[in-house]
Amino acid sequence: MSDLDDFKATYFDECSELLTELEEQFAAIEAGERDADRLNAVFRAIHSIKGGAGAFGFSALVGFAHAYETLLDYVRDGRIELSDDVVVLCIRANDIVADHVKAAQTGEALPAEYGMDEKARFDALARGESIADDDDMSGEHVEEFDIEFTPVMVNLDAMYDDEAAADDAFDIAPMQLDAGHWEIRFTPHRALYARANDPLLLFRELAALGELHVRPILEEIPPLSDFEPFAVYCSWEITMVSDNVTETMIREVFEFVEGDCDIAIAQLGAAPAAPAAIPATTIAAPVPPPASAVAPEDDLLALADDEVAHLLDFSAEPAAPAPTAAPVVAQDAFEEAPSLSFAELADTIMPAAPAAKAAPVKLAAAAAAPAEGEENGNRSVGVQSIRVDLDKVDRVVNMVGELVITQSMLTQQMDETLRARYTELVRGLEVLAQTTRGLQDSVMAIRAQPVKSVFSRMPRLVRELATKTSKKIKLETIGENTEIDKTIIEQLSDPLTQMIRNSADHGIETPDKRLARGKSETGTIRLSAEQAGGNILIIVEDDGGGINRERVLQVARDKGIVAPDAQPTDEQIDQLIFAPGFSTAEALSDISGRGVGMDVVLSNIKKIGGSVHVRSWTGKGCRMTLRLPLTLAVLDVMLVKVGESPYVVPLSSIVETIQCSRASFERVPSGGQVLQVRGEYVQVIDLAQRFQMTGEAEPENRFVVLCEAEGSHKVALIVDDIIGQQQVVIKSLEENFERVDGIAGGTILGDDNVALIVDVQGLKTSIVHKNAA
Amino acid sequence: MEALGLRDDMGGDKSAAAAQNSLQLIAFSIGEQTYGVEITTVREIRAWNGATPLPNTREFVRGVINLRGTIVPIFDLRARFGDGQTSPTKNHVVVVMSVGDKWVGILVDAVSDILTVSRDDIHNVPEGNSIDTELLNGIVTHDSRMVGLIDLHAVVSGAKMDG
Numbered sequence: 001m002s003d004l005d006d007f008k009a010t011y012f013d014e015c016s017e018l019l020t021e022l023e024e025q026f027a028a029i030e031a032g033e034r035d036a037d038r039l040n041a042v043f044r045a046i047h048s049i050k051g052g053a054g055a056f057g058f059s060a061l062v063g064f065a066h067a068y069e070t071l072l073d074y075v076r077d078g079r080i081e082l083s084d085d086v087v088v089l090c091i092r093a094n095d096i097v098a099d100h101v102k103a104a105q106t107g108e109a110l111p112a113e114y115g116m117d118e119k120a121r122f123d124a125l126a127r128g129e130s131i132a133d134d135d136d137m138s139g140e141h142v143e144e145f146d147i148e149f150t151p152v153m154v155n156l157d158a159m160y161d162d163e164a165a166a167d168d169a170f171d172i173a174p175m176q177l178d179a180g181h182w183e184i185r186f187t188p189h190r191a192l193y194a195r196a197n198d199p200l201l202l203f204r205e206l207a208a209l210g211e212l213h214v215r216p217i218l219e220e221i222p223p224l225s226d227f228e229p230f231a232v233y234c235s236w237e238i239t240m241v242s243d244n245v246t247e248t249m250i251r252e253v254f255e256f257v258e259g260d261c262d263i264a265i266a267q268l269g270a271a272p273a274a275p276a277a278i279p280a281t282t283i284a285a286p287v288p289p290p291a292s293a294v295a296p297e298d299d300l301l302a303l304a305d306d307e308v309a310h311l312l313d314f315s316a317e318p319a320a321p322a323p324t325a326a327p328v329v330a331q332d333a334f335e336e337a338p339s340l341s342f343a344e345l346a347d348t349i350m351p352a353a354p355a356a357k358a359a360p361v362k363l364a365a366a367a368a369a370p371a372e373g374e375e376n377g378n379r380s381v382g383v384q385s386i387r388v389d390l391d392k393v394d395r396v397v398n399m400v401g402e403l404v405i406t407q408s409m410l411t412q413q414m415d416e417t418l419r420a421r422y423t424e425l426v427r428g429l430e431v432l433a434q435t436t437r438g439l440q441d442s443v444m445a446i447r448a449q450p451v452k453s454v455f456s457r458m459p460r461l462v463r464e465l466a467t468k469t470s471k472k473i474k475l476e477t478i479g480e481n482t483e484i485d486k487t488i489i490e491q492l493s494d495p496l497t498q499m500i501r502n503s504a505d506h507g508i509e510t511p512d513k514r515l516a517r518g519k520s521e522t523g524t525i526r527l528s529a530e531q532a533g534g535n536i537l538i539i540v541e542d543d544g545g546g547i548n549r550e551r552v553l554q555v556a557r558d559k560g561i562v563a564p565d566a567q568p569t570d571e572q573i574d575q576l577i578f579a580p581g582f583s584t585a586e587a588l589s590d591i592s593g594r595g596v597g598m599d600v601v602l603s604n605i606k607k608i609g610g611s612v613h614v615r616s617w618t619g620k621g622c623r624m625t626l627r628l629p630l631t632l633a634v635l636d637v638m639l640v641k642v643g644e645s646p647y648v649v650p651l652s653s654i655v656e657t658i659q660c661s662r663a664s665f666e667r668v669p670s671g672g673q674v675l676q677v678r679g680e681y682v683q684v685i686d687l688a689q690r691f692q693m694t695g696e697a698e699p700e701n702r703f704v705v706l707c708e709a710e711g712s713h714k715v716a717l718i719v720d721d722i723i724g725q726q727q728v729v730i731k732s733l734e735e736n737f738e739r740v741d742g743i744a745g746g747t748i749l750g751d752d753n754v755a756l757i758v759d760v761q762g763l764k765t766s767i768v769h770k771n772a773a
Numbered sequence: 774m775e776a777l778g779l780r781d782d783m784g785g786d787k788s789a790a791a792a793q794n795s796l797q798l799i800a801f802s803i804g805e806q807t808y809g810v811e812i813t814t815v816r817e818i819r820a821w822n823g824a825t826p827l828p829n830t831r832e833f834v835r836g837v838i839n840l841r842g843t844i845v846p847i848f849d850l851r852a853r854f855g856d857g858q859t860s861p862t863k864n865h866v867v868v869v870m871s872v873g874d875k876w877v878g879i880l881v882d883a884v885s886d887i888l889t890v891s892r893d894d895i896h897n898v899p900e901g902n903s904i905d906t907e908l909l910n911g912i913v914t915h916d917s918r919m920v921g922l923i924d925l926h927a928v929v930s931g932a933k934m935d936g
Contacts, residue, residue: 691828
């Protein structure tokens with residue numbers, strides 16, 4: 001039972017990746033990139049979702065996905081044109097699939113008619129173009145799926161990629177091929193299996209040498225009635241691309257099975273090294289073997305089973321080879337008529353399809369393995385990945401954090417006399433410091449993920465919002481490959497959703513209002529991510545009406561957030577939308593007013609060590625900037641002293657430090673002080689005063705730490721002493737206490753004491769609020 | 774065998790009933806006063822070793838300490854009762870307790886005893902405006918000494934400065 005749960009969990013993980021992929025592909029398709037690759041990626045994603053859903057018995061999902069997939073299939077082979085309408089329908093379909101997946105995951109049932117309209121439209125579209133396949137579309141999908149579909153990753157690209165390539169490819173002389181292109185024909189004997197050797201293991205070993213395509217030759221498999229259990233019917237053709245492989249190396253792989261099999265190895269472009277068991281045309285073919293037959297070794301077994309299963313199904317009609325197994329046909333046609341293009345090849349297979357009740361057509365596609373291009377891409381970079389429980393990574397991150405602390409403690413303990421006496425120890429500590437740093441970077445890299453996973457959820461949100469508000473809204477995303485810590489990404493979804501809601505609901509105007517203002521009918525929300533030093537900036541920008549300051553100020557005054565006589569600046573007003581309990585919605589719609597306001601955005605972002613800044617241009621738009629740390633785990637800081645207590649200031653916000661005696665302070669009429677730095681006047685905050693710590697340092701021995709708060713506003717913090725720079729692990733104060741104004745958290749120093757982290761932005765804002773109140 | 778089992782069961786019942794009705798307290802002192810908390814809430818007792826002061830908090834918040842990698846706030850119980858801050862020495866004690874899902878430390882003069890008292894002996898705190906009413910769950914007499922039962926939730930609330 002728990003195994004099944006595990007499988008389900010994995011399936012839902014995969015679904016969420018696939019749905020992300022769908023969003024991405026359709027973003028590109030919508031933008032006009034309507035090429036076969038994208039379509040095939042979409043098809044594959046839907047097919048995989050459906051396959052898994054079938055295995056777990058999510059019949060509603062399977063039914064819908066199947067109808068959708070059929071539509072995509074028709075689009076793919078040109079029976080339905082990929083018009084804008086179809087794209088819109090597909091995007092809607094993606095949302096429905098996502099809802100079905102979610103329903104399956106949470107166990108909540110969707111209304112029975114959910115998605116039926118769309119499904120009906122798929123059917124209508126399909127019927128409009130096709131003649132014979134009505135029964136394929138008539139709603140028997142649920143009954144059909146478990147026979148017809150297997151969750152095998154399929155190669156759909158091959159049809160397309162090779163179609164184009166093949167036409168020219170046959171004209172290319174074999175000599176033009178890479179030297180590292182090998183063709184291997186591997187025919188095992190019965191003895192090989194008798195000695196318990198497994199071809200799969202050999203292929204794995206071969207795969208270690210270079211990029212591999214393995215194609216099973218299945219012609220020899222007899223009808224079921226003639227089947228001998230211990231006979232060997234299957235052989236393989238292997239194409240290998242590798243630059244530095246010699247024939248000897250390949251032979252070595254087969255060393256253990258020598259004598260128990262026939263092996264023919266030929267280097268493409270060279271004369272066949274062994275008596276050609278492989279027809280010359282095959283060797284000469286520069287493109288990988290026929291569309292349907294390319295299989296990566298991982299899928300080989302599944303694939304073979306699959307094909308054998310189907311062969312058995314149809315073996316009762318040995319007279320009709322065409323529908324029995326597409327790969328076989330492809331191979332036959334290929335050998336007999338080498339000049340036949342893949343397009344024609346496909347045609348020769350297709351007409352046979354209806355006779356075999358549609359299934360073989362699917363099989364032809366399904367039997368094919370992952371896309372050539374994709375495989376090349378993956379293999380050549382050699383990227384392999386594993387799925388790891390985040391908890392395990394967290395444990396490593398925490399331990400590395402502790403290691404960093406211990407290392408810095410050791411370094412602190414080494415005073416000058418010790419340094420002079422134990423040079424070896426010092427050297428050892430330096431190495432330790434370097435290794436720790438490297439280890440830490442690597443661990444952080446494990447947790448880093450592109451923000452894509454959050455960004456990709458937003459197009460759907462914007463579509464829904466546009467529909468609900470009857471506005472026209474376009475979403476642009478930039479920098480979605482920017483990487484950020486996984487835990488931060490997870491915390492980002494809600495604030496971003498809220499910010500985009502805010503933009504769509506309050507920012508973007510209705511189409512007629514926009515036209516009246518001389519703007520285009522369609523509003524744009526731009527979501528971008530970029531790395532800026534030790535921070536990630538995430539910006540949500542819209543070209544709407546901007547913040548209605550009068551209204552904001554009015555509401556703030558009504559709610560007592562701002563004193564009636566205070567005259568806050570425009571910028572201070574803009575920041576008011578983050579005040580707790582603040583809502584600008586004139587009437588609570590079902591979009592905003594769900595109890596999640598911008599104040600929640602602010603507190604969520606603060607929780608992950610970030611800050612939010614808003615800037616608005618009346619009538620032109622609004623920009624909200626999130627500044628987030630790259631990682632939550634470790635922070636580069638400057639250790640300072642305020643009174644007798646240690647504090648740390650995040651290094652990323654520090655611009656410079658100045659000795660008080662060299663700084664030029666100016667008095668302002670209110671009695672406060674400002675600092676003049678290169679012609680700029682900067683607000684001064686005396687931390688000892690602000691934190692009510694009694695500082696004993698002489699004024700001239702104190703230091704100014706010039707910090708940059710959000711919106712490139714500077715603030716000068718006065719501290720009693722600067723101790724040095726170091727790395728610290730951020731610890732939560734709220735875990736056992738509560739939020740303290742001006743403090744972003746705590747950290748543990750090498751001497752086991754706690755130092756507090758100064759919340760630069762928080763200090764600045766609280767002062768603004770105080771002034772405003 | 775059976776009779777023996779039965780007797781055991783009866784014995785078990787008896788002690789369980791006794792346990793249900795009795796309460797084990799950790800008792801600690803602040804000056805002449807004795808206070809107690811239920812023993813199950815106490816996580817550890819450690820000597821005072823300083824704390825990092827927290828700004829913008831009331832005077833009874835002594836600051837935070839590092840408890841094996843976790844930051845734990847320390848409350849000065851004397852100051853909480855409005856008696857002025859303790860001037861802690863190495864002989865002062867921090868009692869670390871769990872309140873809900875949080876861990877907090879209470880600074881006291883000394884831990885004196887582990888007491889077993891009967892629930893029946895717990896009296897209500899006399900009504901009044903005194904801070905004791907606010908911070909105590911009840912009063913119990915032990916060896917003719919009065920022990921105030923600390924209401925931890927009340928002690929740790931209101932730690933932030935107003936305004």
